[in-house]
Amino acid sequence: MPGMARAAATADAFNAVAEPRRREILDLLVTGERPVNDLVGALELGQPQVSKHLRVLREVGLVEVRERGRQRMYRINGRPLEQIHDWVGGFERTWNERFDALEGVLEELKTEEEDNADD
Amino acid sequence: MPGMARAAATADAFNAVAEPRRREILDLLVTGERPVNDLVGALELGQPQVSKHLRVLREVGLVEVRERGRQRMYRINGRPLEQIHDWVGGFERTWNERFDALEGVLEELKTEEEDNADD
DNA sequence: TTGACACATACCGGTATCGGTATATAATGC
DNA sequence: GCATTATATACCGATACCGGTATGTGTCAA
Numbered sequence: 001m002p003g004m005a006r007a008a009a010t011a012d013a014f015n016a017v018a019e020p021r022r023r024e025i026l027d028l029l030v031t032g033e034r035p036v037n038d039l040v041g042a043l044e045l046g047q048p049q050v051s052k053h054l055r056v057l058r059e060v061g062l063v064e065v066r067e068r069g070r071q072r073m074y075r076i077n078g079r080p081l082e083q084i085h086d087w088v089g090g091f092e093r094t095w096n097e098r099f100d101a102l103e104g105v106l107e108e109l110k111t112e113e114e115d116n117a118d119d
Numbered sequence: 120m121p122g123m124a125r126a127a128a129t130a131d132a133f134n135a136v137a138e139p140r141r142r143e144i145l146d147l148l149v150t151g152e153r154p155v156n157d158l159v160g161a162l163e164l165g166q167p168q169v170s171k172h173l174r175v176l177r178e179v180g181l182v183e184v185r186e187r188g189r190q191r192m193y194r195i196n197g198r199p200l201e202q203i204h205d206w207v208g209g210f211e212r213t214w215n216e217r218f219d220a221l222e223g224v225l226e227e228l229k230t231e232e233e234d235n236a237d238d
Numbered sequence: 239t240t241g242a243c244a245c246a247t248a249c250c251g252g253t254a255t256c257g258g259t260a261t262a263t264a265a266t267g268c
Numbered sequence: 269g270c271a272t273t274a275t276a277t278a279c280c281g282a283t284a285c286c287g288g289t290a291t292g293t294g295t296c297a298a
Contacts, residue, residue, distance in 0.1 A: 014137045014139075018134045019255090023133075026210065030209070035275090036275060036276095037273090046257075047274085047276090048257085052276090052277085055277095069274090071274060072275065076210070077214075078210040078212075079213075079214040081207050082214045084207050085208065091145065091149065094149070094196065095196075095199075095200055095201045165287075165288070166246090167246075167287085167288080167289080168286075170246055174246085188244090188295065189294070189295040191244080
């Protein structure tokens with residue numbers, strides 16, 4: 001059975017945030033809740049597109065909505081970002097120079113151990 | 120001109136890391152360099168698929184290769200992850216309870232200001 | 239040199255994704 | 269009620285993406 005469906009898709013925060021426009025939206029919402037048209041004005045993008053991006057963000061729990069008259073006020077809920085922060089944080093030593101140095105030392109220790117394999 | 124191409128695609132770390140398999144690969148490489156077949160064994164995925172994911176990771180600079188005989192030893196270079204860490208870090212107060220509390224205080228101050236709008 | 243091994247690449251099919259346009263829905267104002 | 273505003277949704281076309289299979293390329297070993 002070739003070409004089968006792959007695992008979900010835009011179902012998690014990683015994917016939601018992979019899209020630059022959605023990151024822009026979150027950047028805009030970080031200062032507080034905003035109606036859709038506000039975002040449409042700020043981004044250079046049509047209203048339906050913004051609504052669709054907001055839908056994705058909503059589905060992964062990154063934004064929440066509140067109705068105010070005929071507008072929908074969107075606000076951030078960053079909790080799903082914690083997962084990303086944690087995962088990426090686990091790789092800190094792979095970009096941090098100080099940790100790189102530490103790794104060098106550990107490598108040396110390992111080499112010494114191998115050299116003294118006869119004790 | 121409808122249906123035009125969208126901005127690049129798998130061209131940055133955000134996108135590279137949005138794919139679960141590629142995160143698994145990085146998780147496996149965090150302990151040290153490994154040849155491709157090692158990864159194929161660890162993941163439940165064909166060798167060509169792993170090679171293609173490694174290519175994406177290579178293109179965004181998240182892994183580097185070293186030739187050893189007929190194998191290619193892949194290792195992590197986490198530097199591109201720093202960008203993600205920084206961006207996500209900017210939203211910490213949107214998931215952290217302590218910051219939530221702080222925000223509550225700020226909100227109160229703002230309200231008080233509005234109340235004293237006559238001084 | 240021939241064969242096995244390790245890996246990369248090309249191609250295919252199915253689906254997801256994105257922006258764009260048109261339309262539906264719902265609230266507001268006259 | 270009717271027009272307007274604010275937003276969501278449906279549909280479309282183009283493309284990107286992912287896994288699978290087949291094949292290419294380079295390296296080692298007999």
